[in-house]
Amino acid sequence: MPVSKDRLQLTFSERAELASCALARHLFGLMSEKETNLCVALDETDPERFMSLAAALGPEIAVLKTHVDTLEHFTGKMTVELATLAREHNFLIFEDRKFSDIGKTVRNQYTKGIFHIVEWADIVNAHAISGPGIVQGLREEVENYDMLDKRAVLLLAQMSSKDNLIDDDYTERVVKVAVENEDFVMGFIGAGASKVPLLASLAPPGFIIMSPGIKIGGGNDKLGQQYTSPETLVEAGADVLIVGSDIYNHASPLDQAQKYREICWEAYQARISEPKVARTKPDKKPTKNHAAKKTTP
């Protein structure tokens, strides 16, 4: 049996070729060229500070994660400005909407109202809890806008919050929904170094895993929240690392973002250059029932 590489050994460029989703290919390419796999979670609710941080951090990041519904005094002008910054600095906008309703409702939430999310957010995420109809609903709107090559969804496969109701079986079912919609689902939200290995074993390599929960050097914060070092989380299988207040609340957000960018990128470089024992997972394009065939490592 030939020794084949698994997702942890493949470069982002190699994985782009295995991705069925156009925006996943785009993000793999963007990360390779810009040499950053950092996502800043910009949970800043003051619009002026939000915009100035987006402008300052844009050159360092692959993805900017937003909660547009928490921005005070929102106007449509803000998302136009944000999209302009994204073009200028070559990052993707990820509205962390966590859609979780039925298909018919998420269609309206994605396209209507004050936010018109589909018009400016390259990426949105969704809980698959309501079933595959949620992905279908979002996809139909993207098709109406003729933007299937420019929009994609991340599914929440895991959560890190205490006593959350997601178990391994749920994670497996989420991966199945993704594989069945591989041209529109670009990847997953994973949850820290203890859980991401399971997700990485289930998710075909064309899917991107983004994960929060890191802190340079690891450790705990004042509230007892545990953090992993970027190196550990990347080694576990995370591709894009999501960092929030540790950057935007820092005395010098740009310096801190540059520090994270460097450490996260080096962790990725180390991961793809390490010699590893091949896993049992075949290095081929995912098929419809790929996830079901997987065994946990």
Next chain:
Amino acid sequence: MPVSKDRLQLTFSERAELASCALARHLFGLMSEKETNLCVALDETDPERFMSLAAALGPEIAVLKTHVDTLEHFTGKMTVELATLAREHNFLIFEDRKFSDIGKTVRNQYTKGIFHIVEWADIVNAHAISGPGIVQGLREEVENYDMLDKRAVLLLAQMSSKDNLIDDDYTERVVKVAVENEDFVMGFIGAGASKVPLLASLAPPGFIIMSPGIKIGGGNDKLGQQYTSPETLVEAGADVLIVGSDIYNHASPLDQAQKYREICWEAYQARISEPKVARTKPDKKPTKNHAAKKTTP
């Protein structure tokens, strides 16, 4: 052993006395006085039509369910107008936000941004998927506003959408989260006549069960969606019946709402007046581990 009534035999007034949540008590009382257990899901995105429907249907309903993020050209004036209508016609506003993030984030989503949901929505709902921290996050904001007697959350215990990822074990864990937060969680969203009986067997009688999925006379729609008759769903355990497009898209929404109101209320009257064999469930105030002790009927 004395024969005791279960939640299906108790009147709303009797159940108000068993509720630990002030807003649940208020809604039980409102329904008894106004003689309606109808909730209209007003998924209308045109703001003028939305407002005129809310004004016209207000006298018929107990609860108005909104998706404020789908309202075009939203301004804060709309929610002020809506709250005025709610006072005038004595109904509660239920923003169907389906919060599903971690506690820290839902706090901002509940109070900040363009919507300031906490200021005008009596009821919001949440997936317990991220764990009890989501309820805690919402509660802390309500406490900051000193409105614990005026605000409450409904947890999504079930969904009706095809191939959704909620199983019976998940439902049971949601009820546990509710029981542990019984002064702020007022009840549940259930899902149709086949699933609501399980929820009704798990949920202490002080909790209100709201459910969508009814149509007068039952049957299927053009897309194959199955509907239950109001009578069947009430008999299964639903207290508040959620009706959407079958009312607001009707040629005469007011006539249709009155028709639903009458049928749903009569179904409740029939339920509480029927002689029933007592269940094994004790007719007492829920305790912390009430849900865990339950067995399915």
